[in-house]
Amino acid sequence: MSSRFIEALLTAERPLITEVKRRDAHGLELLAGRTPADIVAAYEAAGAPCISVVTGRWFGGTPSLLRDVARITRLPLLQKDFITRREQLHTARELGASAVLLTAALLPGTAMRTLVTEALRTGLTPFVEITGESELADIPHADECVIAVNNKDITARERDAGDIERSIALLPAVLATGTPCPVSASAIDAPGTAARLLDEGYAGLLVATALLRARDPHAWLARLDGARRAPARLVTAGGTR
Numbered sequence: 001m002s003s004r005f006i007e008a009l010l011t012a013e014r015p016l017i018t019e020v021k022r023r024d025a026h027g028l029e030l031l032a033g034r035t036p037a038d039i040v041a042a043y044e045a046a047g048a049p050c051i052s053v054v055t056g057r058w059f060g061g062t063p064s065l066l067r068d069v070a071r072i073t074r075l076p077l078l079q080k081d082f083i084t085r086r087e088q089l090h091t092a093r094e095l096g097a098s099a100v101l102l103t104a105a106l107l108p109g110t111a112m113r114t115l116v117t118e119a120l121r122t123g124l125t126p127f128v129e130i131t132g133e134s135e136l137a138d139i140p141h142a143d144e145c146v147i148a149v150n151n152k153d154i155t156a157r158e159r160d161a162g163d164i165e166r167s168i169a170l171l172p173a174v175l176a177t178g179t180p181c182p183v184s185a186s187a188i189d190a191p192g193t194a195a196r197l198l199d200e201g202y203a204g205l206l207v208a209t210a211l212l213r214a215r216d217p218h219a220w221l222a223r224l225d226g227a228r229r230a231p232a233r234l235v236t237a238g239g240t241r
């Protein structure tokens, strides 16, 4: 089955999932007077391939935020919320999501298997987030899922500092599942860190707080581009362009 969300990320020049999130883990405002439409317009202008919308209430989100964002962009959207029931998948689709977060730390194995299968049946791409290797065992159809390593701990409401080394350590196990789209998410706070994760082999990154807080998001992104080793598409038979 093809996935608009995965396709967009895998073909992007700069494979960043940017995010509309109202509040950070400590309850501090992230939009700083901007509307979600302002944020989406800026992401589109920067060439974002897809957008995450946090509807989870811990981060100040509501389902209507997803509907509002879906009305103003054609980019594929990921809904980030605490999804535990099938009905929420159907609602996600109605609100305009292309992909849905399924958090392994919050779901028993049986629920994860049911929700991944049902999401695919509903036409949604499962965006399965893990924090440890044992959580990979419960993911069916991994070849149709995004598998994301969360560098923070959602059971602590992501109030921890995060650990990028978790993503580095887990990448071989994530790739072994057969996912076409390994992603590193959360706590990616500097362009150099983002460049390192992409150079290590991540197909995509989810970056929210750092870009929402950046004084100059274009400069942040330019520093990321400059810090990366040559992207694969620039390597030709005749050498590196």
Ligand SMILES: O=C(O)c1ccccc1NCC(=O)[C@H](O)[C@H](O)COP(=O)(O)O
Binding pocket: 019, 021, 054, 055, 056, 059, 080, 081, 082, 101, 103, 129, 150, 154, 158, 185, 186, 187, 188, 206, 207, 208, 209, 210
């Ligand atoms: O991770 C979850 O389970 C979750 C559930 C419901 C709402 C939000 C959730 N996570 C949010 C995030 O993981 C972050 O917003 C995202 O990865 C970006 O992190 P950061 O760049 O550190 O702001």
